[in-house]
Amino acid sequence: MRSLFGVFFFICLSPLLVKSLSPSLNDDVLGLIVFKADIRDPDGKLSSWNEEDDSPCNNWVGVKCNPRSNRVSDLVLDGFGLSGKLGRGLLQLQFLRKLSLARNNLTGSISLSFAQLPDLRVLDLSENAFSGSISSDLFTQCGSLRSISLAKNKFSGLIPDSLGSCSSLASLNFSGNQFSGSLPLGVWSLSGLRSLDISDNMLEGEIPNSIEGLNNLRGISLSNNQFTGEVPDGIGNCLLLRSVDLSQNLFSGGLPRTMEKLSLCNNIILRKNGFTGEVSEWIGKMKNLETLDLSENNFTGQIPDSFGKLQSLKMLNISKNALTGSLPEAMTNCVNLLAFDISHNSLTGNLPSWIFKLGLQQVLFSDNELSGNIENAFASSLENSRKKLEIMDFSQNKLSGEIPSAVGDFSSLQFLNMARNSFIGSFPVKIGQLKSLSFLDLSENQLNSSIPSDIGFITSLNELRLEKNSFEGNIPTTIGNCAALISLSLADNELTGSIPASLAKLTSLQMVDVSFNKLTGALPKQLANLVNLQSFNISHNQLQGELPAGSFFNTISPSSLSGNPSLCGAAVNKTCQTVLPKPIVLNPNSTDATPGPITPNFARGKKILSISALIAIGAAAAIVIGVIAITVLNLRVRAAPSRSAVALTFSGGDEFSHSPSSDGASGKLVMFSGDHDFSTETHALLNKDCELGRGGFGAVYRTVLRDGRSVAIKKLTISSLVKSQEDFEREVKKLGKIRHVNLVSLEGYYWTTSLQLLIYEYISGGNLYKHLHEGSKGTNLSWNERFNVILGAAKGLSHLHQMDIIHYNLKSSNILIDALGEPKVADYGLARLLPMLDRYVLSSKIQSALGYMAPEFACKTVKITEKCDVYGFGILVLEIVTGKRPVEYMEDDVVVLSDMVRGALEEGKVEECVDNRLQGKFPVEEAIPVMKLGLICTSQVPSNRPDMAEVVNILELIRCPAESQEEGSGDSS
Template identity: 70%
Template sequence: MRKLLSICLFLLLAHVITVKSLNPTLDDDVLGLIVFKADLQDPDGKLASWNEDDDSPCKWKGVRCNPRSNRVSDLVLDGFGLSGKMGRGLMQLKFLTKLSLAKNNLTGSIGVNLAQLASLRVIDLSGNGFSGPVPSNFFEQCGSLRSISLANNKFSGKIPDSLASCSSLGTLNFSSNQFSGLLPSGIWSLHGLRSLDLSDNLLEGEIPKEIEGLYNLREIRLRKNQFTGEVPDEIGACALLRSVDLSENSFSGALPTTLQQLSLCNNLNFHSNLFTGEVTEWIGELGRLQTVDLSNNMFSGAVPNAIGNILSLKALNISNNGFSGSLPASMVNCQNIESLDVSRNSLTGFLPTWVFQIGLQNILFSENKLTGSIYGALTSSIDISHQNLQVLDISHNALSGEIPSEIGSFTSLRFLNISKNALMGEIPETIGKLKALDFLDLSENQLNGSIPHEIGGATSLKDLILSRNSLDGNIPSSIGTCSSLTSLILSRNNLSGQIPVAMAKLSDLEYVDLSFNKLTGTLPKPLANLVHLVSFNVSHNQLQGELPAGAFFNTISPSSVAGNPTLCGAAVNKSCPAVLPKPIVLNPNSTGTDPETIPPTLTHKRILLSISALIAIGAAAFIVIGIIFITVLNLRVRSSMSRSAAAIPLSGGDFSSSPTTDTNSGKLVMFSGDPDFSTGAHALLNKDCELGRGGFGAVYRTVLGDGRSVAIKKLTVSSLVKSQEDFEREVKKLGKIHHPNLVALEGYYWTPSLQLLIYEFVSGGNLYKHLHEGEDEDGNRSSLTWNERFNIILGIAKSMAHLHQLNIIHYNLKSSNVLIDGLGEPKVADFGLARLLPMLDRYVLSSKIQSALGYMAPEFACKTVKITEKCDVYGFGVLVLEIVTGRRPVEYMEDDVVILCDMVRGALEEGRVDECIDQRLQGKFPAEEVIPVMKLGLICTSQVPSNRPDMAEVINILGLIKCPSSESQEEEESG
């Protein structure tokens, strides 16, 4: 009895101990997963079911447990949208066999040695953002591991040598990372390995003979690395290989003949290496091959006849090699082949007829030495019921004959390129039956006749290229039914007649080249509605009349419309009755008596005294008289000012803050405060305190009694200024205008012969000096960053929009009138001063702001066009281009004058963007912002005022252009 009682007590104690130890063990899985979750961000709430109060995690989403032990066996969270780091909580899952976190946003390094989990068989961390090297000891205890994938991450450094410890490994995928250096030698001893994918890394070295140890290997992918040397003969020992991809490396030498031992192989990809030699008959032994890619190597010799024995072949690409001779006729046996690319070789003979008889989808024979007529080859297959041809490229050969009308029977054709041959005859009308065709290139042949009207039936066309032939007749209006067309290239033919209005229906058009033809008539006005145009070349035709008025045509390159003697518009530098002339340009280097003489390089060398010339001469004479008149007035003003200024005492008595009408003392009005001028009145007489001079007067800096600096503008238009009552009314209106990007007007001083405007003082100088003259402490020119420039552009736009909302036109916007404060913010000055004049005569006004060289809108030169806010938009556009390029609006050379708008427009049209951008910004600007900003500047400088956006629209456009990420990126670079 005593013995029995002892046994019962022992069993009871064992049960209690078992229960107590079992509960904490179950809690390990809950605790581990909760700790793992704490390091993650779960924006989609996929882990909402993970509750730390649960006794078991087996019902949690993504978690699977072993039904016997009730322990977590699988954790599969693929595509959960998780971010954050992979924490150590996973190390609590002692019975985990599969861990898959693929296709998430996890980052950081692998700080957890997962291989220490003794039960783990599968690790899949692919498709995340993990980075850094894999720890050298990561694989030291990975004997149980069967499959690991680290693909599509940012891992770097060497692949650890400890990988050789994974003796049971069957699948290894480290593709699409940044692994570098040599492969660990132990990798070739993983006898159980079935799949090896190391593609798209920076690995180097050679494939060793030890590859024969991978006798269980089914696929090997080493694509896109830096491997070198020859492929060893021992690869033939891997007899189970189904797929071999060694493409995009630097392998050299001949292909080993032992490859014929890979009788199960269905994919050979060796493209883009340095292989040489011939491909001999051994390839015919690989009877299961489906895809063969030997392209972009240096193979030579004939294409082996035995390739016709590979009846399973679906795709053959031997392009860009040195193969010669003819393709073997035995390939007619390859009835399953779908794609054949033999382009860029030295193949000779006729275009083989059998290629059109075996149901091919893609036929590419371009850039060879084929001769003879294409008629027989193309017509040999018209009765084949399984006609599947989609791509036919036989360009750049020496083929001749006519294009047969049977081409219309290839109803599945999407891509047809027969360019750069010696084809003759007309384009068959049946081309219009190709409803699926989206690319057609028949350029650089000897085709004649007209473009068939039936071409409109090819409604899927995106690219139509018929250039450099002898085509004549009209461009058919049916082209308008090809609604998907993006490129229309018909240059260098003998086409005549008018450009059809139906082209305006092609809303997706981007590239049009109709140059070097005999086209007549005017350009259809609706073409201006083609908003996606990038290039429109109609040069060297016989077109006449004016260019369409639209965003693209307002900035079209002059070279795109050259060679049309009777075409007019800004782009050809020839005025039309309804098109305004070029901007007024004053040449300070001119030696003539006319200050508005246009440089000789902008005029025709022959001077014809036509009616327009006489009008121009009369206008010039009128301007000269106006300038002489203004000059006399200015002399009188300066004389009067000198007398008035001399009467101002250095004390503050005359600058009483209480209004007075005493003409001897003058009237001082401050809009806020009660300043004491006693310490600064002398500034008006001190040349050293002068800040600058503009069209409306000189500006001086002075200090108030409270120590605050102000800027005082001494107006030089006294004799033109309105009466005191009108003057004060207008100035008080200006004093009520407040905006962060406008210089605040703080007060004024009045006498009949002297008027002063008192502004806030802006310490950073003007934008002109920052762009063209500024120097830092080391004597180098100051360099505004792109973000600083963009903010300046945006600030100017906001200030101008505010003024226009108040119906105030600036008239004199230029870089010297934009001040920069201590925080780098722009402040526009001199706004509203034109309202102080008795009348807004544009010639008087233009003479007062003639320092705004290149900023003046063209309507200043045309009396019949109303001056509106759009003249400010023009000046803003020029200012934008000046800020981006760092160049002045007009620059005079020894024998030329460069107008900034025209220079930028031409450079953008010709793809020379880098030439436009300020050299101080090179490599430190986001092109996705700079280029649209330049285009916005060009739109704002449209010759036609109605085509310019208003400033509110400009602000919206700038908001769409700005990328939030670029600012932080630039700050990181500068830091």
């Protein structure tokens, strides 16, 4: 009565169902409309359900009808995003055979009795949010049901005994709920059952021997419950079983031998139980096995030789048992094996030579007692196998010798763990080739030498652990290229030098441990930008100075800083001393010509004070007069550089030789190598006639050393912005140490407070801009020459970025060509001489680089990185290939080079952009990819641009050696 009254009440109140009183409205329309009224349809998936239709069989979404009876047979609304409760309208669908409402958000309990749907064959309510217990009469008169799935809901309580009366059931899936108690005994007698999945519940009890009645069973999964007892012999009579999953229960005892009759079985998963005894030899007779998982039990003895007969086996996991002995040689016949896990046992012997011949994807041998050298196993590896292996874990054994360089040949490796062994020697030299590696652990060995800079090539690395070895040398700055790094542990080594500032680029970094090393210097202030830091342990080093100012370092644990007595700040409860210059005080009692400290004389205090005061006043007056005089002289020098020469002398010897003149006005000159003097007889040092050019940072002049060698001298015009002498010299000396065939070398510098000169090697061939835009037809660059310039500039920039230096001012006029045609990048690193990287100041200094500047220069919220140089390089590439300037001003238009090339590429006409002066003498298969690379480098999003190291690799792949040689010979003729 209640249900009839509810339907009547709904019809009377809804103005939309006036037509429902019509005699043409069938039960299916009525039932579905009532069902729809009880649920919410946020995505409008049921908008085609129109109550004015005579039948739902034409175009109602999710509804299928029997063509003979014209009644609803299937209602399938999987993944429609429906919510609400399951209403009684469904009971009107008297001819329904399939009801599937999977993957929705339906809630509440199930109070319906599907006995009222006599034709129902399939019921699928999986992956919703139904809850509560199941009514005991839910499955009464369920003889027609073939498949029931209530998986992945929140059902609880007991599974009703009425389920055992569903005699026609072929598939039963109650997994992923909170059912408790025992499975009804009647279920174990459903002879038509093919699939039984009650995993991930809280069921208990034993498997009865009546399971032998399930002789049609293909798959059984009881995993993650609380079943106990032994596996009954009766399971061997389920001859059609393909899959058995009893994992994560409380089963005990040995495996019944009757299981060897399951010759069709593909998967046996018994993980995480209490099985005992030896691993049975008869398992080798199950020749169709593809997955065998016996892990986390109490199996003993050796791995049976019969496992070598399992030629279909793809996954073998026998980890976390008490197995002993060595790996059987017969396993070399398991040619389809992909994953092999024997970790956490007590296996002995050497690493078998056949292990890398099987084409494995995963090899996990950790925590055993394997010993000896592993060189033979790697030497026996096959090329095809090396391409497949993704996980290699040999940690916590007794392996010794050197780690073979061949480990770098496993190109697909993502996880490499060789920690806690007795490996010796250096860091594996080819590990930098493992571009897919995300986890690397070589900790707790006896490795030495330095950490190679190649580590920066592993850009996908998430975790790097090298602690407790004997690594020495500096932490490579290239580690800043490992952009995905989250955890870094280099503790307990012999590392020296400073902590590289490039660490600040690793924005995902959470944990850093460099404790117990010999690191020196101050912590880079940029580390304060690492917002994800959770731990930063620098204890027991020789670090000094103030900690970076940042939220993490303001609250860092004192234990992470201990053992560094020269650190200061609130975290170590030590005030940082402000360094002030000592006052100049003359001692009137000193007979020495040099100033000396005042010695207190209390007997003559008044006289001493008086004399000191007079001398101090006199000294101050002399200093004032001197400053005025120097200022006037500097103004003269600036006003008339063409008429004056700065008198500079110096001597060589050490790497950095200093020879300050006795005359303070002469300033300080430093040459980094050689034994040279300027020849004032040939040219004045800053003679206007010898000017080579002017740029954003200053003018460049040519002069000659006494040995006849020419140098280029840049007079900086940013004196008011230059750092202090100490900072200036420190930065210049860093630049002076940079040596690369494609970089202009800095030979020395000259310093006064008002004049700074940088001394470079002289490049005779002029700059690239003149070759591209000002040369005559006779000096046109060939394609070979252009490609070499592009590749050389890329290599130079890549080297700068490895040294953690950003160019900032890349353009064709800063690419010089030497006498051999080799390109050299000039003017790099000058922005480091400024007291701060102010974008407005910097952009005003390099405004001549219009068209080369990355868009992030205009956005204060975007960080300036090496990707700015990559953008400028991309423009440079397009300029070299097309022969056009980055921005061309036409009479009525402005043409932006990158936009022009990108548009031509989209229209399929990019070949037409190549410089006409090449007159078809260029390989299309090189020119087009080079232009595409240039466009990629000019992406508006910095993270989409490649690194310069990647650019170099791409260019070397683009180059076609044979054709290039032919073209080169043609050009020379």
